[in-house]
Amino acid sequence: MTVEPRDIRLKRLKIRAEHRGIKEMDLILGGWAAAHLAHASEAELDLFEAILAEADLDLYQWVSGQQPAPEAYAAFIEDLAATVRIGGA
Template identity: 40%
Template sequence: MFRAHHMGSNENDILFGGFAAKYLETLSSEQAERFESLIAENDTDLFNWATGKEEVPAHLDHDVMAMIKTFVQSEAAPI
């Protein structure tokens, strides 16, 4: 949770921190591991992938990324 709220950019802190606050406790252990792997990626890339500005690399295009993209598009506060 801490890492999701302290990623580097304010935008990602809001998006990924908001996602973590809402969904982290409900993720399976495998999904939580995928989430941790995602937030270790480059901040700019994450923002672009989550907001649909760039295509997600195949190895990171999984259920958790889909959940994040849905959250960003429909639930997160506009940035």
């Protein structure tokens, strides 16, 4: 198995975050990616990649507080939601 170089992985994750399908998630996830990907740990990148695999509707409901996020994602989703609230204020 070939290991993907970090710079390629970051570019791939940024593109996936910015081109989700619904504009709200493009802005939310793309904004987080722009601000945090460069200094994220490998574990954070793994978590972000797993979150990117989730459906937009589920992600939006978690971030907006309409539905609770799965426990594995709860802390990240709360951070993401707080970032959106701060940025939108």
